[in-house]
Amino acid sequence: xxxxxxxxxxxxxxxxxxxxGDTPEADHAHPSGPHGYSKQKDQHLKRLRRIEGQxxxxxxxxxxxxxxxxxxxxxxxxxxxxxxxxxxLLQEHLRHCVADAALKGGTEIDAKVEEAxxxxxxxxxx
Numbered sequence: 001x002x003x004x005x006x007x008x009x010x011x012x013x014x015x016x017x018x019x020x021g022d023t024p025e026a027d028h029a030h031p032s033g034p035h036g037y038s039k040q041k042d043q044h045l046k047r048l049r050r051i052e053g054q055x056x057x058x059x060x061x062x063x064x065x066x067x068x069x070x071x072x073x074x075x076x077x078x079x080x081x082x083x084x085x086x087x088x089l090l091q092e093h094l095r096h097c098v099a100d101a102a103l104k105g106g107t108e109i110d111a112k113v114e115e116a117x118x119x120x121x122x123x124x125x126x
Contacts, residue, residue: 037092047085054078086123090116 037044055078061071094116101112 035093035096037089040088040092044085044089047081051078051081051085054081083123090119090123093119 054074058071058074058078061074098109098112098116101108
């Protein structure tokens with residue numbers, strides 16, 4: 001693990017703990033809910049199942065020797081669906097965990113903003 005990855009990981013662990021009122025010394029890096037997405041959990045699972053169906057469709061297309069451009073079109077659709085899901089999850093994280101940290105103030109907000117920024121950077125690299 002590089003020093004940058006270690007910093008991001010420790011920041012993520014601190015930020016996750018602060019979202020749920022845990023201390024940074026907690027035994028777990030990612031506490032169990034309620035997370036920002038918890039209220040929409042059923043909708044998210046339904047959406048992910050549709051995306052899973054798209055991916056399985058890609059497998060069938062390859063098995064059936066479908067024209068490559070048609071497969072690439074479906075890959076693009078699956079990629080966009082995952083990106084859309086990720087953006088929704090990020091928005092819920094900002095509204096729940098980051099907003100909660102902002103109310104608490106101090107270093108918690110800095111850790112949450114850094115964590116969200118790192119997540120955005122990862123999404124932009126994909």
